[in-house]
């Protein structure tokens with residue numbers, strides 16, 4: 089696959105139809121004598137649904153948002169980025185295999201913006217990727233299996249995957265990876281995932297934010313200053 093540009097390509101490929109109603113029904117069922125199906129069928133008041141959902145999520149009753157599963161088609165991200173994403177243990181992944189898919193010719197790779205901006209370093213980076221590719225091809229042509237030839241491929245090598253997760257994990261992912269302390273590429277990837285979901289479910293916007301937005305303070309060692317630090321709040 090020819091590389092399109094230097095940014096993650098993200099598409100939301102699957103989500104439940106009645107997401108808001110499903111979450112509301114899960115929340116309401118906890119406090120109602122009525123059958124869940126009656127709650128589901130009798131509810132159409134968006135404001136009422138959102139109010140209850142916010143109350144329940146703010147109280148930390150997160151099981152209510154685990155009923156929603158979403159899937160994304162992700163491409164043009166570095167192996168450095170996917171390595172970080174797969175650390176999230178409540179996500180499911182199917183990633184392009186470097187064992188089964190042989191690189192033919194120059195492999196696609198991601199250039200970080202700090203290198204992209206510097207003409208001289210960018211040129212050295214591109215040359216270096218070319219040299220790695222030559223060595224990889226040499227191994228493959230000598231009969232080395234792709235699963236061993238790939239040992240020379242860099243963190244920059246582009247990858248693709250289908251990633252699925254429930255809404256609880258999606259919010260957690262956003263809270264951690266939209267933080268300015270997260271690495272630029274995973275931040276961009278998660279931002280695109282959030283934007284794609286918010287485009288179809290705008291009510292999720294207040295939840296798919298960096299953790300400081302929900303907490304009201306920053307709990308990181310090095311704060312970007314967007315919110316007061318936890319220490320500053322305690323001292324005050």
Ligand SMILES: Cc1cc2nc3c(=O)[nH]c(=O)nc-3n(C[C@H](O)[C@H](O)[C@H](O)COP(=O)(O)OP(=O)(O)OC[C@H]3O[C@@H](n4cnc5c(N)ncnc54)[C@H](O)[C@@H]3O)c2cc1C
Nearest residue numbers: 172175176177178179257260261264265267268269270271
């Ligand atoms: C800015 C930043 C810097 C990082 N730097 C490093 C680094 O230098 N080195 C490094 O190795 N990693 C690093 N990480 C990765 C980090 O340590 C986590 O592995 C990753 O963010 C996944 O987070 P998580 O465990 O909360 O989420 P998930 O795996 O998505 O889990 C979600 C939640 O489920 C619960 N949970 C899941 N599994 C367990 C379990 N086994 N036991 C108890 N509770 C569980 C926890 O409450 C957890 O928060 C970094 C992450 C960020 C955002």
